[in-house]
Amino acid sequence: MSNNNEVKMTAWEKVELARNPKRKTSLDYVEKIFDEFIELHGDRNFKDDKAIVCGLASIDGQSYTVIAEQKGRTTKENIERNFGMPNPESYRKAVRFMKQAEKFNRPIITFVDTKGAYPGIGAEERGQGEAIAKSIFEMARVRVPTVAIVVGEGSSGGALAISVADKIIMLENAIYSILSPEGYSSILWKDSSRSKEAAEKMKLTAEDLYEFKVIDKIIAEPKEVDNFAFEKITEEIKNEIMNTISELKKKGTEKLLEERYSKYRNMGEFIRL
Amino acid sequence: MLVDQIKKRKESAKKNTANIDIPIGKWLKCDGCKEIVYKDDVRSNLNICPNCGHYFRMHIGRRLELIIDEGTYARFDFNIDTTNPLELEDYKKKLNALREKTGLEEAVSAGTGKINGEQVVICVMDSGFLMGSMGIVVGEKITYAIEKAIEMKLPFVMFSVSGGARMQEGIMSLMQMAKTVSALTKLDEAGLLYISVLTDPTYGGVTASFASLGDIIIAEPKAMIGFAGQRVIEQTIGESLPEGFQTAEFLLEHGFIDKIVERRELKDTLSKLIKLNKKEE
Numbered sequence: 001m002s003n004n005n006e007v008k009m010t011a012w013e014k015v016e017l018a019r020n021p022k023r024k025t026s027l028d029y030v031e032k033i034f035d036e037f038i039e040l041h042g043d044r045n046f047k048d049d050k051a052i053v054c055g056l057a058s059i060d061g062q063s064y065t066v067i068a069e070q071k072g073r074t075t076k077e078n079i080e081r082n083f084g085m086p087n088p089e090s091y092r093k094a095v096r097f098m099k100q101a102e103k104f105n106r107p108i109i110t111f112v113d114t115k116g117a118y119p120g121i122g123a124e125e126r127g128q129g130e131a132i133a134k135s136i137f138e139m140a141r142v143r144v145p146t147v148a149i150v151v152g153e154g155s156s157g158g159a160l161a162i163s164v165a166d167k168i169i170m171l172e173n174a175i176y177s178i179l180s181p182e183g184y185s186s187i188l189w190k191d192s193s194r195s196k197e198a199a200e201k202m203k204l205t206a207e208d209l210y211e212f213k214v215i216d217k218i219i220a221e222p223k224e225v226d227n228f229a230f231e232k233i234t235e236e237i238k239n240e241i242m243n244t245i246s247e248l249k250k251k252g253t254e255k256l257l258e259e260r261y262s263k264y265r266n267m268g269e270f271i272r273l
Numbered sequence: 274m275l276v277d278q279i280k281k282r283k284e285s286a287k288k289n290t291a292n293i294d295i296p297i298g299k300w301l302k303c304d305g306c307k308e309i310v311y312k313d314d315v316r317s318n319l320n321i322c323p324n325c326g327h328y329f330r331m332h333i334g335r336r337l338e339l340i341i342d343e344g345t346y347a348r349f350d351f352n353i354d355t356t357n358p359l360e361l362e363d364y365k366k367k368l369n370a371l372r373e374k375t376g377l378e379e380a381v382s383a384g385t386g387k388i389n390g391e392q393v394v395i396c397v398m399d400s401g402f403l404m405g406s407m408g409i410v411v412g413e414k415i416t417y418a419i420e421k422a423i424e425m426k427l428p429f430v431m432f433s434v435s436g437g438a439r440m441q442e443g444i445m446s447l448m449q450m451a452k453t454v455s456a457l458t459k460l461d462e463a464g465l466l467y468i469s470v471l472t473d474p475t476y477g478g479v480t481a482s483f484a485s486l487g488d489i490i491i492a493e494p495k496a497m498i499g500f501a502g503q504r505v506i507e508q509t510i511g512e513s514l515p516e517g518f519q520t521a522e523f524l525l526e527h528g529f530i531d532k533i534v535e536r537r538e539l540k541d542t543l544s545k546l547i548k549l550n551k552k553e554e
Contacts, residue, residue, distance in 0.1 A: 133481050268445045
């Protein structure tokens with residue numbers, strides 16, 4: 001699956017690629033993959049938090065609910081979107097769209113790209129922990145097929161909140177982890193400067209996660225994504241979405257939910273004593 | 274980010290000799306009033322400082338003693354160990370040393386017992402075991418307990434104290450959030466009561482998963498509860514945090530917990546809530 005004519009990258013190199021400000025963002029993929037996309041706003045409670053974008057989309061007449069973590073493509077957009085770090089209202093908006101997807105029996109496609117949920121005073125006042133927990137809860141039980149696509153940085157509970165899915169697809173140079181390598185080394189070794197070393201230990205690459213069975217599919221991408229490569233990658237994601245959703249739909253709701261439960265139920269092998 | 278809070282506390286613990294109920298001889302230094310207090314006095318006062326009312330953190334055994342009717346706790350016969358998914362060199366050694374030191378198998382104990390005669394499934398976490406962090410074993414035991422509650426049609430009571438997801442087990446710790454919450458969707462479907470009790474401190478991936486999903490959420494007074502650690506927030510926003518930020522009282526004011534309950538009232542409050550939540554047959 002990896003690109004054979006390139007030297008194998010270190011985990012840290014992938015971290016840098018996943019974070020590269022020039023990397024394609026969730027909306028770049030959404031706009032390219034779907035025939036149409038209409039963004040819909042707000043959590044109907046407090047505000048429209050722009051770090052998560054929600055809306056309706058379609059491919060070949062099949063409608064989808066889209067939930068996407070969005071980093072900015074310019075400084076201005078980054079400020080608007082809080083650098084892709086959601087506040088609680090983003091997760092509450094996501095939950096609103098999960099429930100609506102269920103009502104209209106629409107599959108859910110999520111795009112994951114965040115360095116984490118925002119650590120701020122307001123976020124804590126408005127229940128960041130509760131908002132993430134509820135999002136995990138609703139996504140675990142939503143009665144429609146779900147596919148999550150990790151396109152950039154998938155870091156901590158802020159990423160997990162919208163990636164509890166029937167199938168998880170990951171771009172080859174995306175990362176998915178418990179925390180940023182800086183946070184990890186700061187907690188484990190009391191030294192945030194050892195982030196490179198942490199990245200190698202954390203098993204956060206697509207390959208590692210495939211081995212852990214946390215993700216189901218890796219989509220190859222070159223180190224530098226030009227227009228041609230982007231066409232190819234989006235085409236592959238599009239096909240993957242269509243095929244996966246059609247397979248998941250065939251299962252029927254009860255079997256779908258049973259399999260989702262059993263997948264998460266079995267996360268983490270242990271030794272019996 | 275979650276454990277910065279704890280790091281801070283660890284630092285202060287070093288300065289203050291002890292901030293939990295691990296005895297240094299017969300005396301303890303209280304983290305609240307900084308006075309030296311007699312250990313037996315603390316213990317006979319529900320692990321509360323007799324001088325200033327500060328709540329000491331508790332060993333699982335002591336918590337069970339205070340909440341569960343004598344002789345009714347039956348720990349689930351479910352003994353497991355982690356596979357060490359990140360293959361960290363010293364991790365297993367560290368766990369074994371902690372087991373020896375604390376007498377605990379892991380950071381949570383799960384079983385059944387009675388609260389003033391009311392049968393429940395109960396999980397209690399322990400901050401003395403890697404800051405109550407959730408790795409595979411903790412996630413698995415809590416999930417197992419929730420499934421037992423469904424099977425036995427019993428209320429589920431969870432005492433949380435945790436720095437969050439356990440770094441040493443990487444992504445598999447993050448997945449425990451999804452696992453425990455998935456089990457809670459089933460408990461909810463089964464129409465069973467879940468009471469979540471938050472004790473000092475409850476942070477990170479535990480706050481962002483099962484701890485925040487109780488039908489009823491109770492906290493001990495002044496317990497520190499949040500998602501992000503305070504140092505991380507301070508570094509992010511570049512200013513210091515307001516007085517009382519992330520305390521149980523702060524959460525109550527902002528509508529994220531149902532009630533703050535004094536330690537001496539906790540057992541009776543739990544049994545009353547369980548009785549009031551019984552459905553008509």
